[in-house]
Amino acid sequence: MDDRPHHPDDDRRLLRVILAVPVVLLTLASAFFLWLAIITRPDGDWDQAAYGGIELACGLAVVSAGAVGALWLAPSVRRVMRWPWTVPAVMLGVAAVVRWVSSGS
Secondary structure: OOOOOOOHHHHHHHHHHHHHHHHHHHHHHHHHHHHHHHHOOOOOOOOHHHHHHHHHHHHHHHHHHHHHHHHHOOHHHHHHOOHHHOHHHHHHHHHHHHHHHHOOO
C-alpha cells in the first residue's frame, strides 16, 4: 500500500484530459461552422437564403467559441487549463464575426 501523502497536483492531469474534451469538441464545432460560412457563396444580391446561411453559420461559430470562453471563465477550470487552450476558439470566433460583417447581406 502506498503511504505517501496525496498531492493535489496529481489530479490535474486527469482533470485536464476530462475538461479538454468539451473544449476541443466546441472548438471543432466552431471551426466547422466557420468553414461552412466561408464556403457558402451567394449567387447574387438576390440570394437571401445564402446570406441567411452565412449569418447562421457565423452565429453558431460565435456561440460555440463563446461557450469555450465561458467554460474557461470558471475559476476551477482556469486553475487546470491555462489560457492557450482558449486561443483557437477565440480566433475562430473573431474570424466568424469578420465573415459575418463582410457577408454584405
